[in-house]
Amino acid sequence: MKILIHIFKIHFDNMKLDKYTFGIGDRFSQQGKSQLEAFIMAEKDGLKITPVWNKSFREHEIIGSHPEDVRKEADNTVKNLSWPRGYYVDADHININNVRNFIKSSDFFTIDITLSLGTIPDDRLVNKFIDGCKQYLTNLHIPGITEPYTVNNQSLLNIANKYLSAIKEAAEVYSIIEGLKGKNNFVIEISIDETENAQSPIELFFILKIIGENNIPLQTIAPKFSGRFNKGVDYIGDVEQFSKEFNEDLLVIDYAIQKFSLPENLKLSIHSGSDKFSIYPEIGKLIKKHNKGIHIKTAGTTWLEEVAGLAASGGKSLEMVKNIYKCSLSRIDELTKPYSDVIDIDINNLPSIETINNWSSEKFVNAIRHDPDHPEYNKDMRQLIHVSYKIAAEFGEEFIEQINSNAEIIGKFVTENIYDKHFMRLFICER
Numbered sequence: 557m558k559i560l561i562h563i564f565k566i567h568f569d570n571m572k573l574d575k576y577t578f579g580i581g582d583r584f585s586q587q588g589k590s591q592l593e594a595f596i597m598a599e600k601d602g603l604k605i606t607p608v609w610n611k612s613f614r615e616h617e618i619i620g621s622h623p624e625d626v627r628k629e630a631d632n633t634v635k636n637l638s639w640p641r642g643y644y645v646d647a648d649h650i651n652i653n654n655v656r657n658f659i660k661s662s663d664f665f666t667i668d669i670t671l672s673l674g675t676i677p678d679d680r681l682v683n684k685f686i687d688g689c690k691q692y693l694t695n696l697h698i699p700g701i702t703e704p705y706t707v708n709n710q711s712l713l714n715i716a717n718k719y720l721s722a723i724k725e726a727a728e729v730y731s732i733i734e735g736l737k738g739k740n741n742f743v744i745e746i747s748i749d750e751t752e753n754a755q756s757p758i759e760l761f762f763i764l765k766i767i768g769e770n771n772i773p774l775q776t777i778a779p780k781f782s783g784r785f786n787k788g789v790d791y792i793g794d795v796e797q798f799s800k801e802f803n804e805d806l807l808v809i810d811y812a813i814q815k816f817s818l819p820e821n822l823k824l825s826i827h828s829g830s831d832k833f834s835i836y837p838e839i840g841k842l843i844k845k846h847n848k849g850i851h852i853k854t855a856g857t858t859w860l861e862e863v864a865g866l867a868a869s870g871g872k873s874l875e876m877v878k879n880i881y882k883c884s885l886s887r888i889d890e891l892t893k894p895y896s897d898v899i900d901i902d903i904n905n906l907p908s909i910e911t912i913n914n915w916s917s918e919k920f921v922n923a924i925r926h927d928p929d930h931p932e933y934n935k936d937m938r939q940l941i942h943v944s945y946k947i948a949a950e951f952g953e954e955f956i957e958q959i960n961s962n963a964e965i966i967g968k969f970v971t972e973n974i975y976d977k978h979f980m981r982l983f984i985c986e987r
């Protein structure tokens with residue numbers, strides 16, 4: 557048995573996700589270089605953050621891009637900038653229906669179980685799960701957490717009904733990937749972040765138990781935390797409560813690693829993780845305190861910098877982003893629908909087409925760049941632009957041309973955003 561564990565560990569290390577990883581989405585595959593430059597700057601600070609280029613099935617569908625495009629961009633960028641360490645290409649938010657599209661190009665798979673949550677499992681599975689949890693009944697003590705959690709048969713039954721089938725399906729997705737890519741040649745994340753309700757730390761504990769029982773070598777998990785993680789804007793909620801929950805989640809993960817034979821580097825992944833400035837200091841502090849890793853996933857924050865860069869460039873580029881905004885105003889329902897759980901737009905706070913017409917570059921940039929203290933910053937407009945990349949995709953070559961003609965200013969925005977607003981606040985804030 558010992559030998560087996562040893563062999564497993566050696567193989568597993570082949571694709572062992574580094575402590576700090578950061579997901580970068582690049583809607584139009586034009587900013588890879590500017591994104592990677594932020595990681596190179598961090599590297600010079602002595603901070604090792606591994607880039608993960610992520611793109612979801614949803615984004616590919618909306619834009620009309622292909623998983624191979626992401627692989628090509630990542631490989632070329634890494635080569636051109638002589639990036640010295642590892643990097644990944646993440647098939648983000650995939651499921652059993654679309655996983656096969658991503659096999660060749662990805663080495664990181666985020667299996668989203670949201671759609672299968674609540675599929676009632678058969679009684680045999682439920683009873684087996686509840687039987688296996690007997691030792692945790694009544695009071696469950698997690699090392700490091702003062703108050704024990706109350707566990708009863710009803711709470712276990714609720715967890716079983718909600719998660720057993722969904723995680724079983726994730727195991728099927730995992731075995732499809734393993735069958736086609738070979739064991740230990742990829743990283744697995746499971747995401748449950750795009751649901752209505754947050755998962756409590758105790759729920760996370762039992763979710764991890766089920767994942768362990770299904771033999772999924774999970775390296776990162778994205779629960780839904782309490783509070784709002786809206787796309788591209790700051791966290792909305794009780795920071796103290798978040799901090800308590802995040803701290804408990806870290807301790808739950810540590811305990812689950814021991815109890816359920818999960819990979820020792822298993823860590824939390826924060827989706828819609830860009831721009832959550834008010835909780836970054838808490839996250840930074842707690843992962844250091846517990847010596848844990850983290851994966852932060854961002855996507856649209858780079859696209860928003862592209863829009864800001866175009867606006868700052870003035871002339872035709874400013875006209876183009878005004879047009880993108882105007883179209884998105886008239887198609888707001890269509891654009892926001894795929895993101896209903898992760899955006900929150902107050903339409904009364906959106907500037908009208910007439911208002912926008914008179915805006916200067918500066919005014920447009922001030923409204924959408926993420927400086928929460930700026931009097932002209934508009935979080936509702938920023939969220940709408942976040943989901944309006946579909947319109948840019950419809951502009952096609954014309955849009956890409958504008959991006960390329962203003963590559964310098966846009967690139968500067970993209971790098972600064974990742975390095976100053978994200979890395980500095982998350983990882984280097986105490987220096």
Ligand SMILES: [Zn+2]
Pocket residue numbers: 649747749750778827828
């Ligand atoms: Zn997500």
